Structure formats: C-alpha cells, structure tokens
Amino acid sequence: MAVKKNSNTTSANQYSGYVRKFWKIFGIGFFAVILFFLLASWGVFGKMPDFETLENPNSNQATEIISSDGQTLGKFYLENRTPIKYADLPKHLVDALIATEDERFYDHSGIDTRGTLRAVATLGTSGGASTITQQLAKNLFHGEGSKNLIMRVVQKAKEWIIAIRLERQYTKEEIIAMYLNTVDFVNNAVGIRSASKIYFGKEPKDLKVEEAAVLVGMLKNPSYFNPNRASKKELVFNRRNTVLSQMVKNGKLEEAEKEKLAKEPVKLHFSPESHKEGIATYFREYLRGFMDKWVKENPKEDGSDYDIYRDGLKIYTTIDSKMQMYAEEAVQAHLANLQEEFFIQQKKNTNAPFVNISEAETNKILDRAMRTSERWRIMDGQGKSESEIKASFKKKAEMTVFTWKGERDTLMTPLDSIRYYKNFLQTGVMSMEPQTGFVKAWVGGINYKHFQYDHVLQGARQVGSTFKPFVYATAIEHLHLSPCDSIRDEPFSMPKGKFGIDADWNPQNSNGQYRGMVTLKQALANSINTVSAKLIDRVGPKAVVDMAHKLGITSKIPEQPSIALGSADITVSEMVAAYSTFANQGMYVKPIIITKIEDKNGVVLFHSAPETHEVISKDIAYAVVKLLEGVTETGSGARLKWGGGGGTGYNRMTGYPYKIVNPIAGKTGTTQNQSDGWFVGMVPNLCTGIWVGNEDRSAHFKGLIYGQGATMALPIWGIYMRKIYDDDSMVFKVSEKPFERPANLSIKVDCWKPPVKDTTAVDSLDIGDEFGL
Numbered sequence: 001m002a003v004k005k006n007s008n009t010t011s012a013n014q015y016s017g018y019v020r021k022f023w024k025i026f027g028i029g030f031f032a033v034i035l036f037f038l039l040a041s042w043g044v045f046g047k048m049p050d051f052e053t054l055e056n057p058n059s060n061q062a063t064e065i066i067s068s069d070g071q072t073l074g075k076f077y078l079e080n081r082t083p084i085k086y087a088d089l090p091k092h093l094v095d096a097l098i099a100t101e102d103e104r105f106y107d108h109s110g111i112d113t114r115g116t117l118r119a120v121a122t123l124g125t126s127g128g129a130s131t132i133t134q135q136l137a138k139n140l141f142h143g144e145g146s147k148n149l150i151m152r153v154v155q156k157a158k159e160w161i162i163a164i165r166l167e168r169q170y171t172k173e174e175i176i177a178m179y180l181n182t183v184d185f186v187n188n189a190v191g192i193r194s195a196s197k198i199y200f201g202k203e204p205k206d207l208k209v210e211e212a213a214v215l216v217g218m219l220k221n222p223s224y225f226n227p228n229r230a231s232k233k234e235l236v237f238n239r240r241n242t243v244l245s246q247m248v249k250n251g252k253l254e255e256a257e258k259e260k261l262a263k264e265p266v267k268l269h270f271s272p273e274s275h276k277e278g279i280a281t282y283f284r285e286y287l288r289g290f291m292d293k294w295v296k297e298n299p300k301e302d303g304s305d306y307d308i309y310r311d312g313l314k315i316y317t318t319i320d321s322k323m324q325m326y327a328e329e330a331v332q333a334h335l336a337n338l339q340e341e342f343f344i345q346q347k348k349n350t351n352a353p354f355v356n357i358s359e360a361e362t363n364k365i366l367d368r369a370m371r372t373s374e375r376w377r378i379m380d381g382q383g384k385s386e387s388e389i390k391a392s393f394k395k396k397a398e399m400t401v402f403t404w405k406g407e408r409d410t411l412m413t414p415l416d417s418i419r420y421y422k423n424f425l426q427t428g429v430m431s432m433e434p435q436t437g438f439v440k441a442w443v444g445g446i447n448y449k450h451f452q453y454d455h456v457l458q459g460a461r462q463v464g465s466t467f468k469p470f471v472y473a474t475a476i477e478h479l480h481l482s483p484c485d486s487i488r489d490e491p492f493s494m495p496k497g498k499f500g501i502d503a504d505w506n507p508q509n510s511n512g513q514y515r516g517m518v519t520l521k522q523a524l525a526n527s528i529n530t531v532s533a534k535l536i537d538r539v540g541p542k543a544v545v546d547m548a549h550k551l552g553i554t555s556k557i558p559e560q561p562s563i564a565l566g567s568a569d570i571t572v573s574e575m576v577a578a579y580s581t582f583a584n585q586g587m588y589v590k591p592i593i594i595t596k597i598e599d600k601n602g603v604v605l606f607h608s609a610p611e612t613h614e615v616i617s618k619d620i621a622y623a624v625v626k627l628l629e630g631v632t633e634t635g636s637g638a639r640l641k642w643g644g645g646g647g648t649g650y651n652r653m654t655g656y657p658y659k660i661v662n663p664i665a666g667k668t669g670t671t672q673n674q675s676d677g678w679f680v681g682m683v684p685n686l687c688t689g690i691w692v693g694n695e696d697r698s699a700h701f702k703g704l705i706y707g708q709g710a711t712m713a714l715p716i717w718g719i720y721m722r723k724i725y726d727d728d729s730m731v732f733k734v735s736e737k738p739f740e741r742p743a744n745l746s747i748k749v750d751c752w753k754p755p756v757k758d759t760t761a762v763d764s765l766d767i768g769d770e771f772g773l
Contacts, residue, residue, distance in 0.1 A: 674707025
C-alpha cells in the first residue's frame with residue numbers, strides 16, 4: 001500500500017533547502033568579499049602603500065617664501081599646497097567639516113558601517129558613505145575616482161583598506177589636518193591654508209564661521225561650488241547655509257546665530273596666488289633664479305637635488321611685508337599721476353614716445369623689441385619666415401593691456417602695443433638696512449605681469465649726480481678736505497689729453513651761472529658741475545673709480561673725467577649698497593635677501609653669513625653723510641621737509657604730505673635729456689634707492705620740470721617713508737634720530753648755516769646739468 005507524503009513536510013524540506021542555499025551563497029559571497037579585500041590589501045589589484053608610505057604620504061608641497069615679519073610673500077609650486085597643523089585650524093572649521101562630511105567621524109575606525117548600509121539600501125540616493133578618512137585615502141593615493149565601474153569598485157576597496165590603516169597610524173586630529181591639506185579648492189588653492197589665503201586673504205585660524213562654511217561647502221564639489229564664479233553665487237550661498245544648518249543639527253552652532261549668518265551675503269577677498277601677481281613679484285622671480293642655482297650647489301644627502309616646486313621648503317627672507325607693500329603703494333601713487341602727465345605731453349608728438357630721433361632710429365628700436373618678444377620666439381620656433389613674423393605684428397588682434405587704472409581689453413596690432421608700452425615710466429626701488437645688509441623692500445618695475453624686466457638688479461642706468469658723493473668722498477680722503485672747505489665755482493676747462501680725453505672738456509653749470517666761493521656742502525647741495533669737475537681733476541678718475549668699487553659697485557666704470565657728472569651706468573642695488581656704507585660708518589655690507597632655508601620638517605639647510613669690509617674711516621663716512629644732509633636741507637631734496645604747501649613737504653602731483661623733519665641724507669640725479677631720474681635717501685638704519693625712467697633712453701620728458709630726479713624719483717621716497725613713519729605697528733622700526741657722530745671727530749662738519757629762506761619755489765633749485773643732478 002502506497003504511503004502519501006505530507007505536503008507540509010515537502011514545503012518544510014523545500015524551505016530548508018532554500019535556507020541552506022541562501023547561506024551557501026551568502027557564505028560564498030562573504031568569503032569572496034573577504035578574499036577580494038585580502039587580494040586588494042596584498043596588492044594583487046595594484047600596489048598598496050606600505051608603512052613608510054603611510055608615514056610619509058607623497059604629496060607635492062609648495063615652497064613658501066616668508067617675510068621677516070612672518071608673512072607669506074608667495075610660493076613656488078606645481079600644486080599650491082602649504083600644509084598646516086591641526087592646532088592652526090579654528091574649532092568652527094573642524095565642527096563644520098565633521099557636521100557636513102562625516103557626522104560619526106569620532107565613532108568609527110575609518111569605515112562608517114551605518115552610513116555604508118544606508119547607502120547600499122538606498123542605492124546612494126540618500127548620500128554616499130565615504131568617511132573623511134576614506135576621502136583622505138583617495139586624495140593621497142589615487143585622486144579622482146575612475147569612471148570604469150570595475151576599477152571604481154577596486155579603488156573603493158583600496159580606500160577602505162587604506163582608511164583603516166590610516167586610522168591605526170594617525171590620530172583623528174592628524175587625519176582632519178591631513179585631509180584639509182590635500183583638498184584642491186580650485187583657483188590654484190590646494191589645501192585649506194592656500195584656500196583661506198586666496199578666497200579670504202587670511203590665515204585659516206582667522207576665518208569667520210560663515211567663511212569656514214563656504215570652504216567646507218566646496219568639499220562636495222569644489223568646481224561646482226567655486227565661490228569666485230559669478231554664475232555660482234546663489235549655489236554657493238545656499239551651500240554655505242546648508243553647512244550652517246548641519247552645524248546646528250549637530251549642536252555646533254546656535255539656531256539664532258545660524259539665522260543671522262544665513263542672511264549675510266558671501267563676501268570674498270579673492271587674492272589669487274600666482275607667479276606674476278601679488279606682492280614682491282620681481283623679488284620672488286629673482287629668488288626663483290637664486291634657488292635654482294642653490295639647489296644644484298646644495299644637494300640632499302642622497303645626492304639628488306631639492307625640488308623647489310614639490311619639496312615644501314621654507315625660505316625666510318629679509319623682506320618686510322609692510323615695507324614692501326608701502327614701497328609698491330608709493331610707486332603706484334606717484335607714477336600713476338606722473339604717467340598721466342607724460343601722456344599729456346606726448347599728445348602732439350607724432351613719434352611718441354620718442355623724442356628727437358630719426359625714423360630709422362625709431363624703426364631700429366621697434367625692430368629690436370619685436371625680435372625679443374614672445375610672439376617672435378614662438379613663431380620662429382614654428383618655422384615661420386622673418387617676413388611672415390613681421391607681417392603678423394601689423395595685424396590687429398584682441399589683447400589685454402596694462403593701464404594704471406586696471407587692465408583694459410582692446411583691439412590693436414602687436415606693433416602698436418610695443419609702441420604703447422614704450423610710453424610707460426618704469427622704476428626700480430630697493431631698501432636696505434645698512435648695518436645688516438638686509439634688503440627690506442624690492443620693487444623691480446611697475447607691473448610684473450606686463451613688464452618683466454627687473455630694474456633693481458638687471459637694469460644698469462646712468463646715475464647722474466647720485467655719483468657725485470663718490471667724487472667728494474675720494475677728495476675728502478685723498479685731499480683731506482672737509483664739507484666746510486671752500487672752492488670757487490667758476491668756468492672750468494680740462495685740456496685735451498689729460499686723463500686720456502680726446503678733446504677739451506668744458507663742463508657747464510646748467511643755468512650758465514657761477515656762484516663764486518662756495519663750501520663743499522653748498523656745492524653738493526646745489527649739484528654744481530664745475531666743483532665736481534675740479535675735484536676729479538685733482539684726485540684723478542682712477543681714484544674715484546677705485547672708491548666706487550670699494551663701496552661695492554661692480555658695474556664697469558670708465559676712468560674718464562665725465563663720471564664726475566654721472567655718466568656711468570650702475571644698478572639700483574649697487575647704488576643702495578654703496579650709499580649704505582656711508583650710513584654704516586664706512587663699513588660695506590653686501591646685500592642679503594635670505595636669512596635661512598628649512599626643509600618641510602623644519603631642518604635648517606642654509607644660514608646667511610654677512611660679507612663685510614671696511615672702505616673708509618668713520619670720520620670720512622660721517623663727513624659724506626653731512627654733505628648729503630645739505631641736499632635735503634637747502635638743495636634739491638628740501639621739499640621732503642619744507643617744500644611747498646606752507647611749510648609742510650608734499651608731493652605736488654598727488655598732494656601727499658611728506659612732513660619728514662628728522663635728518664635725511666640723500667642725493668637726486670637727472671641724466672642727459674631727462675632720460676633717468678634718481679633719488680637715494682637715507683636715515684640711520686635705512687637706505688632706499690629709486691630710479692625712474694622709460695625703457696628706452698630716447699623716450700623721456702622734454703623738460704626738467706617733470707623730468708628731473710626730484711620730480712620723478714624723490715616723491716616715491718617721500719610717500720614710502722611717510723607711510724612707514726605713520727604705521728606704529730611696524731616690526732622693523734625705521735629711525736627718526738640723527739646719524740651717529742663718531743667720537744673725537746677729526747673732520748669739520750659744522751659749517752656756518754645761512755638763514756632759512758622761503759623755499760616754496762624749491763622746485764626751481766633742482767636744475768639739470770650735463771649728465772644730471
């Protein structure tokens with residue numbers, strides 16, 4: 001008799017089979033996942049970082065250029081990243097980060113299980129599951145996720161494994177700092193410090209809550225939430241407020257405070273950090289060249305070269321950030337006005353900006369400019385013929401040109417742009433502390449982006465009467481003269497053949513007048529040519545050249561009598577170092593720009609060592625200083641103290657007051673045809689040299705009213721010094737005291753002083769000479 005099976009038993013057996021099958025599949029899947037992660041950790045799917053790599057993650061770090069007062073002047077970088085420590089992050093920034101990106105950051109060990117399950121259950125519609133540690137792993141070791149699904153799964157597995165290892169290796173605080181140091185915030189802002197500086201112009205520790213929220217909001221998609229794009233303003237505003245809401249949700253911000261901040265617009269202080277923009281651009285470019293040479297001469301222990309774009313060096317410089325800023329502001333304040341006058345004077349010049357040269361000479365200048373241009377270099381590299389290249393310079397094109405009121409888009413031919421740029425007055429400004437050689441400010445031109453020639457170090461120009469103190473110093477040393485000794489101002493002639501000259505030399509005073517007996521102090525104050533000629537006649541050109549070279553001038557100076565009137569070409573940096581010797585009691589100190597260099601771990605790689613030598617005695621140096629004080633007491637520099645404006649020195653073009661009543665030693669200089677204007681001014685602990693002129697000597701003012709050194713260069717010194725004196729927060733205190741008088745001074749310097757006279761028309765005292773005053 002057949003037995004009929006119970007249907008319930010059959011169903012139970014089937015269910016039991018399904019369960020076994022499920023657990024079998026689950027077990028296989030589970031072990032497959034485990035095996036997959038094991039294979040990934042063993043490097044089967046690509047090399048995994050080892051312990052040493054995790055300890056020293058490979059990331060490009062920018063070399064930072066640091067001022068003497070602790071500010072970042074700029075960076076050298078492939079990625080603009082300057083890491084900072086957790087201690088330098090404000091609490092509200094960390095709170096915003098965790099509240100928005102990883103609420104359970106302190107509760108997991110690299111992987112947020114709850115978040116992962118939620119992401120899987122919702123297929124990612126409720127958000128991803130990447131923790132801050134996983135995002136750090138991605139940033140450090142493979143960057144952007146692959147678009148290939150299989151490769152992305154492999155990458156995700158690696159992220160999990162690396163995240164767990166990172167959690168074992170580092171503290172939570174270190175992970176937060178490392179993560180924020182690796183994020184690319186776009187606009188050349190890699191890492192939180194660069195982002196904070198570029199978007200808000202401040203260090204991370206100074207960020208406000210709402211500013212921190214903007215940066216944290218960018219982490220979701222930095223390009224999409226780029227706050228510097230006008231089209232993204234509403235997106236950025238809403239995203240910032242989302243971050244603030246997350247902070248409230250997580251108990252890190254009060255609701256009332258959030259409501260208040262949420263109404264505020266997003267306020268940026270966008271300051272892009274690039275090699276051609278920012279502060280001290282010319283100095284930074286010189287420093288780059290210096291470092292390129294230094295790394296080759298100072299290799300690492302393993303023999304390889306340091307990489308200034310990757311190795312995170314710190315270069316501590318002598319530049320004072322405030323003095324640098326004031327020097328650049330002074331240049332802009334004065335030259336923007338002077339340039340306007342130059343353009344006005346050139347309106348009727350059919351060959352502007354060139355004066356008194358032929359068409360052939362003009363074409364030669366323009367042709368030379370074309371051949372040295374970037375356009376010519378590129379087209380020549382492409383194999384274009386000379387005729388094709390020249391033809392391209394005559395075709396109109398859209399371009400952005402420099403103006404003192406900001407860049408302007410225009411349509412002109414490249415050849416016209418060359419002529420346009422030839423109009424601009426250029427400058428070189430350098431400030432140095434005479435006692436240490438520390439260079440405090442360096443302005444190589446008016447705008448590095450558009451004019452990359454450095455007039456501090458590269459451009460040697462005729463120095464005019466700023467050379468005369470070297471003649472006087474030689475006479476005091478060789479002839480034992482004093483500033484109070486008298487000499488006759490009268491017509492003077494040096495015969496042909498003397499000192500090798502090939503014709504009689506008859507230097508003239510610019511106004512054709514002669515004063516008779518004058519003291520040396522009066523002669524230098526009024527830049528009398530015949531006196532300088534008589535002095536070099538008595539000591540000889542060779543002695544003067546030797547003196548200049550001892551003072552630190554390395555430019556070639558011809559041994560000719562005409563150097564007494566400033567015919568030699570010398571750089572601004574050389575002139576500042578030479579004048580500083582007088583302020584430093586006869587001791588020459590070579591200019592220094594770097595105090596030390598450290599690697600990314602703070603190990604000192606280089607320390608500067610001063611290079612000094614005695615040039616002249618303290619007495620002679622002080623005598624020259626007293627001569628130079630006469631220039632600002634009664635001569636061409638008097639406007640710094642008393643000129644115009646009812647007894648308050650001022651810049652007649654800008655109305656900017658100087659009012660510098662403390663002792664100043666200085667000398668103006670104006671070269672032939674007003675091609676160069678100079679002023680070198682000193683107080684006891686700061687010497688500043690300034691040159692102003694067009695790139696080409698044939699472009700210049702037609703007359704002395706605007707073309708003299710006292711109008712072109714001296715005002716920059718006055719504005720610069722006034723700004724310094726008005727800033728009580730300066731780290732470097734610029735002296736307002738008299739120059740130190742040597743004990744037992746053997747040279748008479750206290751000459752009879754004439755009664756103070758009306759100097760409201762002091763400009764008329766500053767008259768030109770053959771090579772300058």
